[in-house]
Amino acid sequence: MTISSARRIAARMETIGTEGAFAVSARARALEAQGRPMIHLQIGEPDFDTPAHVREAAKRALDEGATHYAPFSGIPELRKAIADDVTARKGFSADPSQVFVTVGGKGVMLYAILGLVDPGDEVIVPDPGYPIYESLTRFVGAKPIPIPIRMEHEFRLDVEELASLITPRTRLLIINSPANPTGGVLTRADLERIAELAQEHDLWVMADEIYGRILYDGAEHVSIASLPGMAERTILLDGFSKTFAMTGWRLGYAVVPEALKEVYSELVINTISCAPTFAQVGAVQALVGPQDDVEAMVVEFKARRDLIVNGLNEIEGIRCATPLGAFYAFPDISGTGVTGAEFAERLLTEADVCVLAGTAFGGVGTDHIRISYANSRENLTEALGRMGRFVAGLGRG
Numbered sequence: 001m002t003i004s005s006a007r008r009i010a011a012r013m014e015t016i017g018t019e020g021a022f023a024v025s026a027r028a029r030a031l032e033a034q035g036r037p038m039i040h041l042q043i044g045e046p047d048f049d050t051p052a053h054v055r056e057a058a059k060r061a062l063d064e065g066a067t068h069y070a071p072f073s074g075i076p077e078l079r080k081a082i083a084d085d086v087t088a089r090k091g092f093s094a095d096p097s098q099v100f101v102t103v104g105g106k107g108v109m110l111y112a113i114l115g116l117v118d119p120g121d122e123v124i125v126p127d128p129g130y131p132i133y134e135s136l137t138r139f140v141g142a143k144p145i146p147i148p149i150r151m152e153h154e155f156r157l158d159v160e161e162l163a164s165l166i167t168p169r170t171r172l173l174i175i176n177s178p179a180n181p182t183g184g185v186l187t188r189a190d191l192e193r194i195a196e197l198a199q200e201h202d203l204w205v206m207a208d209e210i211y212g213r214i215l216y217d218g219a220e221h222v223s224i225a226s227l228p229g230m231a232e233r234t235i236l237l238d239g240f241s242k243t244f245a246m247t248g249w250r251l252g253y254a255v256v257p258e259a260l261k262e263v264y265s266e267l268v269i270n271t272i273s274c275a276p277t278f279a280q281v282g283a284v285q286a287l288v289g290p291q292d293d294v295e296a297m298v299v300e301f302k303a304r305r306d307l308i309v310n311g312l313n314e315i316e317g318i319r320c321a322t323p324l325g326a327f328y329a330f331p332d333i334s335g336t337g338v339t340g341a342e343f344a345e346r347l348l349t350e351a352d353v354c355v356l357a358g359t360a361f362g363g364v365g366t367d368h369i370r371i372s373y374a375n376s377r378e379n380l381t382e383a384l385g386r387m388g389r390f391v392a393g394l395g396r397g
Contacts, residue, residue: 051290060281090226099254109133109206113172114267118171124165124166126147126149128181128330129176157175181360215324232259237252243294249276329370340358353386
């Protein structure tokens with residue numbers, strides 16, 4: 001259908017990107033509906049159920065009438081639970097008044113970029129990194145500046161390279177540790193140097209810490225907001241989707257400096273009004289209730305990580321670093337003779353294994369694919385077998 005000039009689509013829609021996992025998932029499910037035995041390694045979603053005590057709390061809340069509007073910033077019980085948890089786990093004092101409960105972590109990103117970034121400003125984003133950082137930056141008319149995250153540097157950014165990218169137009173720096181898609185974890189020394197740069201150049205920092213409790217091999221999670229001089233310039237992003245297997249509950253949260261409380265208040269009111277009340281009641285129990293399910297989930301993820309990393313490194317042409325956090329592997333497949341995009345496409349259509357091309361997360365990912373090992377060990381073992389046979393077939397070509 002032709003759209004008249006009066007009913008045109010806004011020009012800004014040409015700048016917005018997407019999250020490739022959803023489009024690839026739709027293709028995989030369409031093939032599966034045709035009877036194909038698909039193994040899904042593309043979505044960053046724990047395959048565990050939300051802990052029972054969280055679900056029960058939300059059910060009770062529904063029965064008790066928690067179906068009305070909540071305060072726009074979140075119910076007081078949840079804001080206090082978040083502030084207490086942040087203070088205990090992240091090493092800096094958070095007050096409930098600094099907490100804003102959002103509909104998923106994307107809300108935190110949206111409000112940071114809408115509230116802080118003007119057209120023509122620059123935002124430094126990780127490459128590879130979560131694609132919505134770059135998408136929202138372009139959407140507001142700003143310029144994303146990628147900071148390369150390379151396997152050769154343990155999937156940690158090079159702080160000196162970061163320093164070289166800062167200009168007078170740099171407004172916001174986005175960091176993600178543990179990281180999607182690489183599983184890389186920034187060290188305390190990395191973050192101390194990043195903090196120095198942020199203060200030297202008077203930058204805002206958005207710290208995406210959504211995977212902060214999914215760590216392996218003694219890796220330390222350091223919140224940059226806990227470092228001297230950083231709490232007043234850091235927007236902390238966290239939530240419930242990954243740690244508590246609550247992706248469908250759509251609950252994230254921001255902890256913001258005093259100077260940004262009015263910004264977040266106005267943007268929350270203008271967009272979502274509030275997050276669902278009964279879901280927030282359940283989330284309180286996620287934080288204050290038993291943590292056994294979280295701990296068991298991390299133990300299982302580690303076993304899966306070891307399985308997938310060892311299996312990938314046994315396939316000729318594939319090199320896979322051992323991630324220290326999250327539940328992703330980001331192997332280099334350049335030795336197979338094809339790009340990551342071709343590898344992912346052909347693996348889907350020829351071997352019924354769905355992964356993501358590394359370029360879904362930025363240009364550095366050209367020779368990579370992303371694998372989510374949030375799947376059973378049985379399925380991961382089968383996927384490795386299919387991948388091995390697929391790569392062997394490439395060699396014969």
